[in-house]
Amino acid sequence: DSGVTQTPKHLITATGQRVTLRCSPRSGDLSVYWYQQSLDQGLQFLIHYYNGEERAKGNILERFSAQQFPDLHSELNLSSLELGDSALYFCASSGSGGKLFFGSGTQLSVL
Amino acid sequence: DAKTTQPNSMESNEEEPVHLPCNHSTISGTDYIHWYRQLPSQGPEYVIHGLTSNVNNRMASLAIAEDRKSSTLILHRATLRDAAVYYCILRPMDSNYQLIWGAGTKLIIKP
Numbered sequence: 001d002s003g004v005t006q007t008p009k010h011l012i013t014a015t016g017q018r019v020t021l022r023c024s025p026r027s028g029d030l031s032v033y034w035y036q037q038s039l040d041q042g043l044q045f046l047i048h049y050y051n052g053e054e055r056a057k058g059n060i061l062e063r064f065s066a067q068q069f070p071d072l073h074s075e076l077n078l079s080s081l082e083l084g085d086s087a088l089y090f091c092a093s094s095g096s097g098g099k100l101f102f103g104s105g106t107q108l109s110v111l
Numbered sequence: 112d113a114k115t116t117q118p119n120s121m122e123s124n125e126e127e128p129v130h131l132p133c134n135h136s137t138i139s140g141t142d143y144i145h146w147y148r149q150l151p152s153q154g155p156e157y158v159i160h161g162l163t164s165n166v167n168n169r170m171a172s173l174a175i176a177e178d179r180k181s182s183t184l185i186l187h188r189a190t191l192r193d194a195a196v197y198y199c200i201l202r203p204m205d206s207n208y209q210l211i212w213g214a215g216t217k218l219i220i221k222p
Contacts, residue, residue, distance in 0.1 A: 002154065035212075042198065042212035043155070056206075090154050098143060098202055102154030 003027065006091050006103035014111055018079040021106045025072055025093030031055075032074040033100065034066055037088040049074055081110045115199045120217040123189050131184040131216055133199030138179050141204040146173065146184050148195040149215070155198065158184065194220045 003026035013019055025032050034046040036059075045058035049068035060066075063081075068074040078085060086109050092100040116134040123129045135144065146158040159166055159173045161182070166173040172185040186193055198215040 002156070004154075042214050044212070092154075098145075098160070099157045100147070100155070102156070104154050 002101040002103060004091060004093050004101050004103035006089075006106050008106060009104065010107045010109075012109045012111065013081060015081055015083060017081050017110075018077065019081065019108065021076040021078070021089050021091075021108075023074045023076070023091030023093075023103060025074070025091075026095070026101055029093035029095045029101070030072065031094045032068055032072070033092045033094070034060075034074070034076050035090045035092065037090060037105075039087075043090065046076070078108070083110050086110045114211055115201060115213055117197070117199055117213060117216045119214065120219065122219045122221060125191060125220055125222050126188055129186040129189045129193070129218065131186075131197050131199075131218065132181065133183070134181045135199070135201055136180045138201060139203070140179075142201040143204065144173065144175060144179075144182050145200050145202050146171070147198045147200065148193075149198070150192075150195045158197070160202070189218075189220050191220050191222060194218055 005024040007022045011019055030051040032049045035043040036046055037043050046060040047066050048056040052068050063079050066076045088105045088107055090102050090105045092102045094100050143160050143162050145160040147155040148158050149155045159168055159171050161173045161175055174183045196215040196217050198212055
């Protein structure tokens with residue numbers, strides 16, 4: 001158990017819809033990262049938050065947004081969903097030392 | 112950002128040592144070498160990391176070439192539970208989010 005909690009585990013929705021993925025980092029970790037993993041692909045970095053502030057953006061579409069709340073949990077919002085958005089979405093947290101601790105992911109299926 | 116090159120897949124017999132290679136010829140002097148693995152249907156899991164010297168922990172050993180342009184992850188006695196995709200990635204000393212994830216090496220363990 002990494003200590004990072006992601007909900008929901010599975011999400012099935014239709015094109016054009018909007019969904020919210022939630023992540024609770026390990027206790028004490030201030031950084032939260034979001035990654036997307038499409039079928040048989042490596043992880044694509046989406047966005048990084050540190051203590052409520054956005055620190056870096058990767059290959060994140062304009063239809064996607066994220067935020068980190070005062071209690072340090074984070075939400076990734078995906079809107080105007082397309083078939084190609086179907087993927088595993090991982091959240092990771094880190095403290096000092098540079099190690100990333102990943103949640104078990106949210107499997108998003110857009111039909 | 113520096114990238115890494117790994118074989119797409121490797122096979123090994125159970126209870127034998129496994130050497131997983133990684134080339135990173137454009138590594139900079141301040142890049143850490145990180146290894147993660149991803150078991151089926153799970154999020155990536157930290158394995159080991161190093162900078163210049165070889166490293167050992169309870170999961171594996173990391174051998175780093177003297178010129179740092181390549182490294183090898185060593186599993187001393189592979190078990191069926193070690194079957195996973197192994198990622199070798201570089202992390203700049205001042206960042207976590209710049210991790211570039213390739214496709215990794217799919218390790219198949221034969222009983």
